[in-house]
Amino acid sequence: MKVIIMGCGRVGGRLATLLDGEGNKVVIIDQNSYSFRWLPSSFKGIAQVGNGLDEETLKKAGIETADVFVSTTQGDNRNVMAAQIAKHVFNVPRVVSRIYDPIREEMYSTLGIETISPTKVGADILQKLIED
Amino acid sequence: MYIIVIGGGQSGYYIARTLLKSSHEVVVIEHDFLRSAVISEQLGNIVVRGDGCEATTLEDIGTSRADLLIAVTGDDEDNLVACQVAKHRFNVPRTIARLKNPRHQGLFKKLGVDVTVSSTNLILADIKKELPDNPLCSLLSIKGGSLEVVNVIIPPDSTVAGKQLGELDLPRESVICMIVSKGGGTQIPHDDIVLAAEDEIVAITTSENEIALQNALIGNHKREGK
Numbered sequence: 001m002k003v004i005i006m007g008c009g010r011v012g013g014r015l016a017t018l019l020d021g022e023g024n025k026v027v028i029i030d031q032n033s034y035s036f037r038w039l040p041s042s043f044k045g046i047a048q049v050g051n052g053l054d055e056e057t058l059k060k061a062g063i064e065t066a067d068v069f070v071s072t073t074q075g076d077n078r079n080v081m082a083a084q085i086a087k088h089v090f091n092v093p094r095v096v097s098r099i100y101d102p103i104r105e106e107m108y109s110t111l112g113i114e115t116i117s118p119t120k121v122g123a124d125i126l127q128k129l130i131e132d
Numbered sequence: 133m134y135i136i137v138i139g140g141g142q143s144g145y146y147i148a149r150t151l152l153k154s155s156h157e158v159v160v161i162e163h164d165f166l167r168s169a170v171i172s173e174q175l176g177n178i179v180v181r182g183d184g185c186e187a188t189t190l191e192d193i194g195t196s197r198a199d200l201l202i203a204v205t206g207d208d209e210d211n212l213v214a215c216q217v218a219k220h221r222f223n224v225p226r227t228i229a230r231l232k233n234p235r236h237q238g239l240f241k242k243l244g245v246d247v248t249v250s251s252t253n254l255i256l257a258d259i260k261k262e263l264p265d266n267p268l269c270s271l272l273s274i275k276g277g278s279l280e281v282v283n284v285i286i287p288p289d290s291t292v293a294g295k296q297l298g299e300l301d302l303p304r305e306s307v308i309c310m311i312v313s314k315g316g317g318t319q320i321p322h323d324d325i326v327l328a329a330e331d332e333i334v335a336i337t338t339s340e341n342e343i344a345l346q347n348a349l350i351g352n353h354k355r356e357g358k
Contacts, residue, residue: 077212107220
């Protein structure tokens with residue numbers, strides 16, 4: 001499977017490492033090369049410096065042949081905009097986006113973007129933990 | 133009309149001021165404390181501090197009854213999301229977004245933003261007009277950019293000067309709309325009009341035929357400064 005990940009923070013970096021470990025072709029994009037410190041030295045994928053909202057950057061990362069696109073930057077709006085570029089401009093078969101704001105997350109999931117809100121998931125888990 | 137402006141920078145401020153003068157009801161959403169204070173001081177109590185992409189902020193200001201939302205923050209992604217939230221959650225009938233990156237224009241249209249304004253493209257167009265090497269300049273895009281209204285100035289040494297309009301071999305889908313003579317007089321085009329150097333021709337063409345139209349209208353001439 002060929003996966004492009006935008007945003008190499010804790011989550012993006014970890015996801016890239018996991019997918020790479022399973023033998024997938026991974027390209028991870030971040031605007032700041034310092035972010036790639038989250039990747040282990042054993043990472044066999046490609047770490048590319050660039051702006052994931054720029055179509056040239058995405059093409060260079062091979063988005064035209066990618067199976068999956070995941071956006072995990074710090075900005076909700078950057079994540080959904082990138083996801084929509086991947087889905088509507090490059091027709092990537094599977095597009096997943098992290099959105100902190102639960103309301104925005106709900107809206108974009110009705111617009112056909114696969115979304116996950118760590119805010120919602122995290123609060124739910126904590127609630128269960130406390131109430132059990 | 134009830135109009136919401138997202139972003140209280142220079143653009144947001146002047147848009148709000150102009151709209152207020154035309155007696156519209158205007159609310160500006162700006163997240164920065166100082167900026168919102170400045171606008172309140174100048175334009176009155178029309179600023180709400182907050183994030184214009186946040187549904188709760190938009191809910192508080194009654195976005196569902198807005199006629200128009202204009203997103204003019206400095207970031208394309210924020211402008212896109214503000215317009216999408218307005219459209220899909222609050223059914224705002226018309227949204228306008230400002231673009232930094234002109235390449236995003238097609239995407240924004242596809243994603244339901246009604247009108248996009250690219251500041252970069254506007255600046256470029258203005259600069260192009262001033263370049264002597266560029267006899268053709270685009271005045272306006274219509275039909276989502278597939279048609280262009282252009283202006284061509286006939287260069288002083290052009291072979292077209294002295295010819296009749298009917299003699300010119302214009303590319304397909306190109307229509308001459310008006311001829312403005314050097315002195316400023318306007319003429320409705322017809323085949324017998326004789327073109328003179330420094331006449332300005334206003335025409336409609338497709339983006340693909342722009343260069344062919346330019347070549348047909350300026351003929352052979354020596355380029356200045358080369």
